[in-house]
Amino acid sequence: MxxxxxxxxxxxxxxxxxWQITWSLILGFTLSAIVQAVIRRQxxxxxxxxxxxxxxxxxxxxxxxxxxCSYAAxxxxxxxxxxxxxxxxxxxxxxxxxNLVIELGIILALLLSWQFTLAEFVGGPxxxxxxxxxxxxxxxxxxxxxxxxxxxxxxxxxxxxxAAMDMSIKSSGGFWHRLGSxxxxxxxxxxFVMEWAAVLRDIVGGLLxxxxxxxxxxxxxWQSLFLTGHPLAAKLWGPLIGPxxxxxxxxxxxxxxxxxxxxxNGGISFGGVIAFIFADxxxxxxxxxxxxxxxxxxxxxxxxxxxxxxxxxxxxxEFLFGGLGLIPTERTAKVTDTGIQWNYTTVLNIIFLLLAxxxxxxxxxxxxxxxxxxxxxxxxxxxxxxxxxxxxGHEHDxxxxxxxxxxxxxxxxxxx
Numbered sequence: 451m452x453x454x455x456x457x458x459x460x461x462x463x464x465x466x467x468x469w470q471i472t473w474s475l476i477l478g479f480t481l482s483a484i485v486q487a488v489i490r491r492q493x494x495x496x497x498x499x500x501x502x503x504x505x506x507x508x509x510x511x512x513x514x515x516x517x518x519c520s521y522a523a524x525x526x527x528x529x530x531x532x533x534x535x536x537x538x539x540x541x542x543x544x545x546x547x548x549n550l551v552i553e554l555g556i557i558l559a560l561l562l563s564w565q566f567t568l569a570e571f572v573g574g575p576x577x578x579x580x581x582x583x584x585x586x587x588x589x590x591x592x593x594x595x596x597x598x599x600x601x602x603x604x605x606x607x608x609x610x611x612x613a614a615m616d617m618s619i620k621s622s623g624g625f626w627h628r629l630g631s632x633x634x635x636x637x638x639x640x641x642f643v644m645e646w647a648a649v650l651r652d653i654v655g656g657l658l659x660x661x662x663x664x665x666x667x668x669x670x671x672w673q674s675l676f677l678t679g680h681p682l683a684a685k686l687w688g689p690l691i692g693p694x695x696x697x698x699x700x701x702x703x704x705x706x707x708x709x710x711x712x713x714x715n716g717g718i719s720f721g722g723v724i725a726f727i728f729a730d731x732x733x734x735x736x737x738x739x740x741x742x743x744x745x746x747x748x749x750x751x752x753x754x755x756x757x758x759x760x761x762x763x764x765x766x767x768e769f770l771f772g773g774l775g776l777i778p779t780e781r782t783a784k785v786t787d788t789g790i791q792w793n794y795t796t797v798l799n800i801i802f803l804l805l806a807x808x809x810x811x812x813x814x815x816x817x818x819x820x821x822x823x824x825x826x827x828x829x830x831x832x833x834x835x836x837x838x839x840x841x842x843g844h845e846h847d848x849x850x851x852x853x854x855x856x857x858x859x860x861x862x863x864x865x866x
Contacts, residue, residue: 478553656705672716688722
C-alpha cells in the first residue's frame with residue numbers, strides 16, 4: 451500500500467507540472483513552427499560556410515529559430531555539415547536550436563522564474579562563443595576532415611527522418627502572404643505536430659523522472675550533494691556536477707526543465723541549473739550518436755569542449771547574476787501536486803489545446819500522417835528521397851532534395 455501511495459504521489463507531482471506548462475508548450479511550438487515555416491534549409495546551409503563571428507552569430511540566430519528536440523538537432527547539424535556548412539557553425543546551430551528556443555524560455559519562467567529564462571538566453575550565447583574559440587584553438591583541420599569522412603557514410607542515429615524533412619513554405623510572396631495562405635497553414639501544422647512527436651518522449655520522461663525524484667528523494671540528500679552548507683563551495687561545485695547529473699538522467703531538451711526545478715529546490719546553485727540544462731547535448735545516448743556520426747575522436751572532443759564550455763558558462767552566469775543581484779533568494783520552483791484549479795492556467799490551457807487540436811486536424815487532413823512513420827528513418831534511404839505532397843498540393847522536401855526528385859549527393863570537402 452505504501453508503494454502505491456508513493457507512486458501516486460510521484461504521478462500527482464508529474465501531473466501538476468504537466469498542467470502548469472501545457473499552454474506554454476503549445477504556444478512555444480506554434481511560434482517556432484511559424485518561424486520554421488518561412489526559413490528554408492537551403493538558406494541556412496548557405497549562411498553557415500565559415501567559423502567567422504558573423505557566421506557563428508547567424509548560426510546562433512537561425513538555430514534559435516529552428517527549434518528541435520536534441521536528437522533531431524544533432525541529426526540536422528550533421529546534415530548541414532554534410533552539405534557544406536562549417537563544423538563549428540553547425541555545432542553553434544545545434545546548441546542554439548535546443549537551448550535558445552522560445553518554449554524553453556517560457557517553461558523556465560513558469561516552473562522556476564524569469565531570472566532563469568534570462569540566464570539561459572545570456573548563458574547560451576556565452577557558451578557558443580567559448581565553444582567557437584575552443585574549436586579554433588584546439589581542433590585541427592585533419593580531425594574535422596576525418597569527421598566529414600565519417601559523416602558522409604550516412605550512419606543513422608535518431609530522428610534522422612525528422613531532421614531531413616524541410617517543411618518550409620515553398621510558395622512565393624511576402625512573409626504575411628505566405629503565412630496566411632493555405633500552404634502556410636499546412637506547413638505550420640506539419641512542423642507543429644512533427645516537433646511535438648519528436649520531443650514528446652523527452653517531455654513525458656522528464657516529467658515522470660522529476661515527479662519521482664521530487665516525491666521520493668529527501669531534501670537532505672540534495673543538500674549534502676550540492677554542499678548547501680558551504681555557499682562558496684556550492685557555487686563552485688554546482689556547474690561541475692550539473693552536467694554530470696544531466697548526462698546520467700538520459701533526458702534531454704525541454705524534458706530537462708522539470709528535473710532542473712527539482713534540483714533547484716534541492717539546493718543546486720543558480721549556475722548549476724544553467725549548466726545542467728545546457729548539458730542536454732552530452733547525455734549518453736547522444737554521445738553514442740556522435741560516435742556514429744563523426745568517429746570516436748571527435749565524439750570525445752565534443753564531450754570535452756561541450757562540458758568545459760557548459761561549466762564555464764554556468765560560472766559566468768552564477769557570478770554575473772550574483773553581482774547584479776538577479777539570483778532568486780527563494781527556492782520555490784513549482785513541483786508540488788496542487789491539482790487542477792480554475793485560474794488563468796486552466797483558461798490558457800483550454801484555449802491553446804483548442805489551437806493544438808485545429809493544427810492536429812489540419813496535419814492529418816493534409817496528408818501528414820505518413821510522415822510520422824519516417825521520423826526515425828535513414829535520410830539516405832530511397833524512402834526518404836522524395837518530396838511529400840499533401841492533398842492541398844503543399845510540398846515538403848527532404849533536406850537537400852529538389853521537389854519531386856532524388857536527394858542531391860552530399861557536398862564534399864566543404865569549408866572547415
